[in-house]
Amino acid sequence: MSGSKTPALEGGRPPGEPRRIGWLYVLPALLVYGAFLLWPLVRGAQFSLYHWDGLGTATWAGLSNYTATWSDPVLRGAFGHLLVLVAFYAVLPCCIAFVLVGAISRTRIRGLTFFRTVLFLPQVVAMVAVAVAWQWVYSADGPVNTVLGWLHALGLPDWRRGWLGDFTFALPAVGLVGTWVGIGLALVLFLAGAQKIPRELYEAARIDGAGPVREFLAVTLPGLRRELAVALTLTTIMAIRNFDLIYMATGGGPGDATKAPAYEVYNRTFNTGEVGLGCAIGVTLAVLAFAATAGIGRLVEGRDA
Amino acid sequence: MPTLRSRGAVAAAAALVTALAAACAPGSSDDKPESKAPAAVSTDVAKAGNVTLTVWDQEVQGGLKEQIEKLNAQFQAKYPNVKINRVSRSFTDLQKTLRLALSGGNPPDVVEANQGYASMAQYVKAGMLLPLDSYDQVYGWKKRFPKGLTDLNSVTDDGKLIGSGKLYGVSLNGEIVGLYYNKEKLAKLGIQPPKTWAEFDQALATAKGKGEVPIAFGNVEKLPAMQLYGVLQDGQTGKEAVRKLVFGSGGSWTDAPNVQAAQKLADWAKAGYFTKDANSIKWDDTPANFAKGQGVFMFGGTWWAPDLNDRMKDKVGFMLPPPAQAGAPTATMGGESLPWSITSKSKHADVAAAYINFITSPQAMDVAVEAGSLPVLPASKQPDAPLLKEVASAWTELSKNDGTTPYLDYATPTFTDAFGGPLQELVAGKTTPQQAMKKAQDDYSAFQKKK
Numbered sequence: 001m002s003g004s005k006t007p008a009l010e011g012g013r014p015p016g017e018p019r020r021i022g023w024l025y026v027l028p029a030l031l032v033y034g035a036f037l038l039w040p041l042v043r044g045a046q047f048s049l050y051h052w053d054g055l056g057t058a059t060w061a062g063l064s065n066y067t068a069t070w071s072d073p074v075l076r077g078a079f080g081h082l083l084v085l086v087a088f089y090a091v092l093p094c095c096i097a098f099v100l101v102g103a104i105s106r107t108r109i110r111g112l113t114f115f116r117t118v119l120f121l122p123q124v125v126a127m128v129a130v131a132v133a134w135q136w137v138y139s140a141d142g143p144v145n146t147v148l149g150w151l152h153a154l155g156l157p158d159w160r161r162g163w164l165g166d167f168t169f170a171l172p173a174v175g176l177v178g179t180w181v182g183i184g185l186a187l188v189l190f191l192a193g194a195q196k197i198p199r200e201l202y203e204a205a206r207i208d209g210a211g212p213v214r215e216f217l218a219v220t221l222p223g224l225r226r227e228l229a230v231a232l233t234l235t236t237i238m239a240i241r242n243f244d245l246i247y248m249a250t251g252g253g254p255g256d257a258t259k260a261p262a263y264e265v266y267n268r269t270f271n272t273g274e275v276g277l278g279c280a281i282g283v284t285l286a287v288l289a290f291a292a293t294a295g296i297g298r299l300v301e302g303r304d305a
Numbered sequence: 306m307p308t309l310r311s312r313g314a315v316a317a318a319a320a321l322v323t324a325l326a327a328a329c330a331p332g333s334s335d336d337k338p339e340s341k342a343p344a345a346v347s348t349d350v351a352k353a354g355n356v357t358l359t360v361w362d363q364e365v366q367g368g369l370k371e372q373i374e375k376l377n378a379q380f381q382a383k384y385p386n387v388k389i390n391r392v393s394r395s396f397t398d399l400q401k402t403l404r405l406a407l408s409g410g411n412p413p414d415v416v417e418a419n420q421g422y423a424s425m426a427q428y429v430k431a432g433m434l435l436p437l438d439s440y441d442q443v444y445g446w447k448k449r450f451p452k453g454l455t456d457l458n459s460v461t462d463d464g465k466l467i468g469s470g471k472l473y474g475v476s477l478n479g480e481i482v483g484l485y486y487n488k489e490k491l492a493k494l495g496i497q498p499p500k501t502w503a504e505f506d507q508a509l510a511t512a513k514g515k516g517e518v519p520i521a522f523g524n525v526e527k528l529p530a531m532q533l534y535g536v537l538q539d540g541q542t543g544k545e546a547v548r549k550l551v552f553g554s555g556g557s558w559t560d561a562p563n564v565q566a567a568q569k570l571a572d573w574a575k576a577g578y579f580t581k582d583a584n585s586i587k588w589d590d591t592p593a594n595f596a597k598g599q600g601v602f603m604f605g606g607t608w609w610a611p612d613l614n615d616r617m618k619d620k621v622g623f624m625l626p627p628p629a630q631a632g633a634p635t636a637t638m639g640g641e642s643l644p645w646s647i648t649s650k651s652k653h654a655d656v657a658a659a660y661i662n663f664i665t666s667p668q669a670m671d672v673a674v675e676a677g678s679l680p681v682l683p684a685s686k687q688p689d690a691p692l693l694k695e696v697a698s699a700w701t702e703l704s705k706n707d708g709t710t711p712y713l714d715y716a717t718p719t720f721t722d723a724f725g726g727p728l729q730e731l732v733a734g735k736t737t738p739q740q741a742m743k744k745a746q747d748d749y750s751a752f753q754k755k756k
Contacts, residue, residue, distance in 0.1 A: 167733055
């Protein structure tokens with residue numbers, strides 16, 4: 001090789017600048033990403049291996065924080081609540097959005113842009129403001145109870161209660177807020193996707209005598225697979241990292257009824273001084289989020305993740 | 306290129322492991338701060354040069370805010386070289402942020418660190434607060450305050466025992482959890498302020514029978530039920546038993562009187578004596594609802610008195626919770642407000658100590674009275690408003706009898722969740738008194754073992 005111009009090596013690599021220069025291009029972004037995301041992630045993973053009260057000396061804990069994540073009944077309950085929340089945050093909004101898209105794609109609606117904006121609005125409003133507004137909606141003399149009071153006057157049983165302080169209904173009540181927030185996102189994604197489904201497919205389906213349900217299953221749903229995957233992924237991750245809504249609306253209560261894992265990350269780290277355990281829950285959640293993203297992509301889109 | 310890729314992955318993993326190993330274990334060592342000899346303390350603030358003193362307090366409500374603003378202004382007027390940078394947060398917000406602030410490299414100089422094993426004891430154990438004993442020798446705080454009060458603000462170095470060891474803070478205000486009542490409603494119902502627990506039970510039944518809300522109660526935060534339980538517990542058992550239990554020197558939460566107190570709470574909830582759906586009403590909304598006329602009685606701290614006085618004028622009264630027998634001395638939760646402490650990393654500890662001395666001086670007690678709040682020591686001035694007079698005389702009576710018991714959330718760092726949660730279930734009728742107290746005891750004994 002000495003002295004030669006090494007044509008063999010030249011031929012061995014792709015044309016253009018050397019590959020390594022690529023790192024230079026991504027360096028600025030990589031530095032920011034590394035400093036604010038990767039490094040905290042690594043440190044968090046490290047903290048999760050210690051018993052630490054956030055103040056004094058930490059002691060090595062091995063994997064005991066991770067076993068505690070599953071053996072602590074409160075935390076196990078929190079992961080159970082997460083499943084319920086995923087149903088309310090991800091599954092329900094997508095179902096409702098599908099019904100709406102099915103209706104919209106069959107008929108022309110005047111002022112569609114207006115409705116789209118209104119439905120998307122919850123996505124734009126800060127979650128804290130959403131929580132405060134819904135706290136009022138669910139409060140003892142809020143709109144929900146007012147309407148139920150009217151129904152009661154009409155002869156129905158009295159369903160009025162303090163929704164967010166009720167052991168049975170607090171979790172579904174919080175979940176419905178998530179549904180309300182999620183519908184807009186799913187709907188806008190689906191509407192955009194539905195526009196690129198060729199109209200001929202619908203016409204063909206109708207000529208073949210397909211009703212609304214058949215048409216939806218045969219044309220709309222297959223045409224929206226990608227959008228469905230995106231919507232499900234985004235809303236599922238929203239459910240997994242759901243902290244602000246619970247923190248503002250219920251604080252995990254009553255009892256432990258609305259404790260979600262993301263809330264417990266905060267609670268254990270800052271309130272009860274179990275920083276290691278808090279980080280272990282956080283890492284578990286990160287792994288769950290990765291798994292959910294990969295799983296949804298594979299399942300809905302049929303692609304290799 | 307698969308080999309190259311996997312080699313990259315191995316390299317990345319190796320780098321990660323090295324980084325983890327290189328990054329030291331979290332947390333600082335438990336080194337205790339050096340305290341200087343009393344002779345080395347400088348009390349001459351004017352000679353300290355230009356100093357900015359950062360102070361974190363939780364004096365955000367009515368009279369409390371007014372008193373600290375006045376005192377800060379007076380201190381700065383007396384020493385123009387000192388600038389006070391006041392950062393105020395509500396009680397709950399301060400609890401959450403103080404832990405982070407103290408473990409940081411540049412903590413505030415003066416902080417209100419709550420008493421108890423959840424806060425002060427942990428900070429002391431981690432060496433984050435400065436012992437004040439040499440300042441005490443200069444300023445004579447232990448002579449100014451009764452022993453019971455300085456004991457509450459004292460902890461051993463290892464954070465294991467409250468009530469002995471070194472002094473870590475000084476308080477400005479007194480606090481009691483007592484019984485507010487709506488005078489107008491009592492007159493309408495034809496009942497007198499209760500003199501015994503039996504009379505009180507009767508009054509509650511009468512109020513309920515006439516369609517009133519007997520007790521205004523909001524319990525989203527879990528802490529309110531713990532205070533209510535504490536009042537009931539003080540009625541069922543002796544003050545010494547409660548003190549020993551909370552500070553971890555004897556007794557169990559499953560002892561018979563403690564279960565009876567939970568039973569009483571459950572009975573009241575079952576009888577519908579509380580505001581409907583109490584678990585969904587915020588603590589801060591409780592006095593607001595009470596002022597609007599929703600509730601004949603309300604258990605609450607004296608920190609609500611200035612606001613209630615503004616809203617209800619002479620329609621509201623305050624008394625200590627009734628004793629078992631008429632005329633017997635009563636006990637209830639309370640003591641002193643959050644103590645003012647100096648952080649061990651403060652660069653102006655001498656100025657901070659002078660500041661703390663200033664805001665807890667006899668003159669400061671008068672400022673507190675003027676602002677409508679309750680000073681921890683008897684002041685030379687008396688409040689004008691009838692409610693504030695009642696609060697002051699309740700405090701005097703309780704101090705005379707040595708009747709204060711500690712707040713229950715002092716007991717363990719996790720108690721608000723571990724005991725407050727079951728109490729919410731108890732209020733909702735979802736658990737039994739025995740089960741709720743067992744959960745409290747489980748958390749308590751786990752902490753005692755760890756301590």
